[in-house]
Amino acid sequence: MLNKIWAGLIIIGLLFTVGQDIQDEISNTYNNGVIQQISFSYAEDSPQLLTLILDNTQLTATIKTDQIIHIHLDTNSPVHLQNIADANGNKNRLIARITSKNNTQLNLLLPELHWHKLRSVTQAAFDMAKFAVKLAIGLIGIMALWLGLMQIAEKSGLIKSLVIIVQPLLYWLFPNIPKDHPVFGSISMNMAANMLGLGNAATPLGIKAMQQLQSLNTNKDKASDEMCMFLALNTSSVQLLPPVTLIALMGTQVSELIVPIVLATSCSTITAVLVAKTYSRRGAKQDKACNS
Amino acid sequence: MQQLSSLIIPLIILFIVCYGLIKHIAVYEEFVDGAKEGFNIAVNIIPYLVAMLFAIAIFRASGALDFILILLTPLADFLHFPAEVISMGIIRPLTGSGSVGVLAELINSHGEDSIIVKISAVMFGSTETTLYVLAVYFGAIKIKNTSYALQAGLMADFAGFVAAIVVCLWYFS
Numbered sequence: 001m002l003n004k005i006w007a008g009l010i011i012i013g014l015l016f017t018v019g020q021d022i023q024d025e026i027s028n029t030y031n032n033g034v035i036q037q038i039s040f041s042y043a044e045d046s047p048q049l050l051t052l053i054l055d056n057t058q059l060t061a062t063i064k065t066d067q068i069i070h071i072h073l074d075t076n077s078p079v080h081l082q083n084i085a086d087a088n089g090n091k092n093r094l095i096a097r098i099t100s101k102n103n104t105q106l107n108l109l110l111p112e113l114h115w116h117k118l119r120s121v122t123q124a125a126f127d128m129a130k131f132a133v134k135l136a137i138g139l140i141g142i143m144a145l146w147l148g149l150m151q152i153a154e155k156s157g158l159i160k161s162l163v164i165i166v167q168p169l170l171y172w173l174f175p176n177i178p179k180d181h182p183v184f185g186s187i188s189m190n191m192a193a194n195m196l197g198l199g200n201a202a203t204p205l206g207i208k209a210m211q212q213l214q215s216l217n218t219n220k221d222k223a224s225d226e227m228c229m230f231l232a233l234n235t236s237s238v239q240l241l242p243p244v245t246l247i248a249l250m251g252t253q254v255s256e257l258i259v260p261i262v263l264a265t266s267c268s269t270i271t272a273v274l275v276a277k278t279y280s281r282r283g284a285k286q287d288k289a290c291n292s
Numbered sequence: 293m294q295q296l297s298s299l300i301i302p303l304i305i306l307f308i309v310c311y312g313l314i315k316h317i318a319v320y321e322e323f324v325d326g327a328k329e330g331f332n333i334a335v336n337i338i339p340y341l342v343a344m345l346f347a348i349a350i351f352r353a354s355g356a357l358d359f360i361l362i363l364l365t366p367l368a369d370f371l372h373f374p375a376e377v378i379s380m381g382i383i384r385p386l387t388g389s390g391s392v393g394v395l396a397e398l399i400n401s402h403g404e405d406s407i408i409v410k411i412s413a414v415m416f417g418s419t420e421t422t423l424y425v426l427a428v429y430f431g432a433i434k435i436k437n438t439s440y441a442l443q444a445g446l447m448a449d450f451a452g453f454v455a456a457i458v459v460c461l462w463y464f465s
Contacts, residue, residue: 010347013356017355128345135345139333139337144328148327149326152326207433223437231426231445250399253405260456263455264414264418264452268449269448
């Protein structure tokens, strides 16, 4: 499933990109090789500075030599002009060629641009790969901090007393884990952090739980039933307080959303548990069938 | 609300450290002992995270999402819910920063009071970035075969998506 979704994202993305580029080529969005006739007027009596109308937009430009003109762009300029300028190095300066010129009109040839979309998508992929490493490195500090605190809480017996409260629920969710195993401590800490909307505390605690689940796992390459259950619980995120990002975005509005969020998140969590339980039962049945 | 969230973490830290002291734990030594794992975990995660995020980046940058939205709009009309929230439903399991972007965009264009923003915010608040969590959690313990974890996660997301729409339409009507 993961393999298919992963490949699907890449294939759909790239096919769609190529499709748009082909459409751009067919309709010649970037006016490749087309000489455009443009009327212009001199600005402020300067022989170099002029204003011109390109694609229904008024733009200023500077004549550099007889053949070269720099058209000045900003963020409000037509997007395809910005794209052409960007591909040639400077987002705010479009370098075009003048083929001929008289007092009120000039013939302009813009630089060619092919496969623009494909190029920008490739760039996005590279940027994201770099960002992923940055993200992981950034986790080191916060991870170390929470793992350190966890160690104190574990050694002082704090976690054990926390587990007692939620024991019955955890034993039902994870029936195959020995009842006194320390993983229950990490799981309940992770759940607590999730409920309080503390995303960056929940991740290190969850990873700690995953490591302990891995030590119980018989096949180290494949996720165990307990891991799947735990992951499903985390992705559906039981929440009592809204996440910090949402508070930042919505401001005070967020308080009236708490009830709907708790209701919706309960639905998703219950679904997560039911789906995980169903799969694990099905797996257990298959194992039995194989063994007998 | 904002105050409460910013108070919780310092309180937890204070409580853990004090409790350790009361129980005569060598708090500093234990902290360092636990913290040294942090580096290895983060490095383990890198390949998983790169694989996941770059595929998502290609999908996002291609604009395929807009196309999917156009395809799904008739369905939304048929079921009587605003089609704009579908973009949140699709992007939410894929990327955290992307869904923040979508929500900010919706707030910008529809206002905080609109039902579209409310539904999207509830979706945002009630589910997690499934693919990111999957990459990070399984990356940390080097598990490549994720069994049925993704199915369970995505089904939970879908349930949260539907629940957000139904609950908001009922709650805010």
